[in-house]
Amino acid sequence: MDPDFVERRRIGLENFLLRVASHPILSNDKIFYDFLTEVSASVSRPPSDQADSRLKALNATFRVKNPDKRFTELKHYSDELQSVTSQLLRVRARVADRLYGVYKVHGNYGRVFSEWSAIEREMGDGLQSAGHHMDAYAASIDDILEEEENYADQLKEYLFYAEALKAVCRKHELLQYELETAAQDLMSKKQQREELASGTVRTFSLKGMTSKLFGQETPEQREAKMRVLEEQIQEGEELLQEKKTECDEYVRNAWSDMERFTVQKDRDLREAMISYAVMQISMCKKGIQVWTNAKECFSKM
Structure with missing residues (x-):
């Protein structure tokens, strides 16, 4: 390896x-x-049904009626961040490939100067020394590209950061969808209670058709259904409050993390870009030094 x-x-x-x-x-x-x-290599992890969770998240994405504007903007930002980071990495890779070729071609200078020095008497030493400088210049690209890869890895980390942002948004959409579903179910139960209490059916339903075909329910049946509905409404209100608390807590914690990671992201990317620029400057200075040394060799011929 x-x-x-x-x-x-x-x-x-x-x-x-x-x-x-x-x-x-x-x-x-x-x-x-x-x-x-x-000590051992294996660490147990709790089982997770990724396929089921992805399906739920996809379903929630298209069915949430009142998405949080902040998370919608965050999702768009993560898409754009991932796009520009990918483009930057592709550009860097293309530049690195061409730079590698340019550096390695300088090895041909070294070979030609060495061969030329063999047929010259007075200029031989200068040509051979210049050839050594060219060979060293050509070989230096390997260390340069290795250092570049370290900076590229720092940028790649923020590709995963963008994916993490999307996962946060998907989780919020799922919680929001569950909250809206609980609210809708509760509203439906309350409407059924009102219809049962008044004896009128506002919307077309199986219950309305049954009443028309078989007549109205007895008071005992209506009272039993009312008790069941009251219990379901109470459970629905508790579930709605639970979902609302869960969603609010998630938003609060997620946004706190987002703010902290945003500061860290800005700092990391700024340091990485500055370090990359310094490396490029250093690389250019080394190139200038190589040709300065070659010039001195030529001057001594």
Whole structure:
């Protein structure tokens, strides 16, 4: 296995663990603690039905009637962030490929200068020295691209960050959908209670058709149904309050995390871009130094 690849993965894992450790809730999670302290390689995880949860999230996305504007904007932002980050990584990869070719072609200078030095007497030493500088210049691209990959990995991390934002939005849509469903069910039960109390059916329903075909219900039947409806309404109100509390708590916690991660994202990307620019400047300076050394070699011929 490529040791450089393993080292990059190790650095990525270390950065991830540091992020988890800095989180006020995740840092105290049992799974995280077991991962850090478990001697064996396997750490048990609670089972999850990903297919079912994805289906529910997809269903909620299209059926939520009153989406939270903040989460809608966050979802759009995550799409745009993922798009521009992907484009930036593709541009960097193309530039790196061309740069690799340019550097390696300089190795031809080294070969030609070395061959030329063999047939010259007075210019031989200067040509050979210049050839050595060109060879060193051509070989330096491997370390440069390895350093570039580290910065690319930092950008790739925010591709996953964008996916995490989408997951947060999908979770909120699911909670909002469950809240709206509970509210709709409760409203339906209350409407049934009003219809049962007044003896009129406002909307077309099976109950209305049954009443017309078989006559009105007896007072005892109506009272029994009323008791059942009262119980269902009470349960529905409790469920609605539970869903509302759950949704509000999720929004509060999620938005707190979003604000914290936004600050961290801005800081990380700013540092990565500055470091990348400094690396490019250093690379150009090394190129200038190589050609300056070659010029001195030519001057001594």
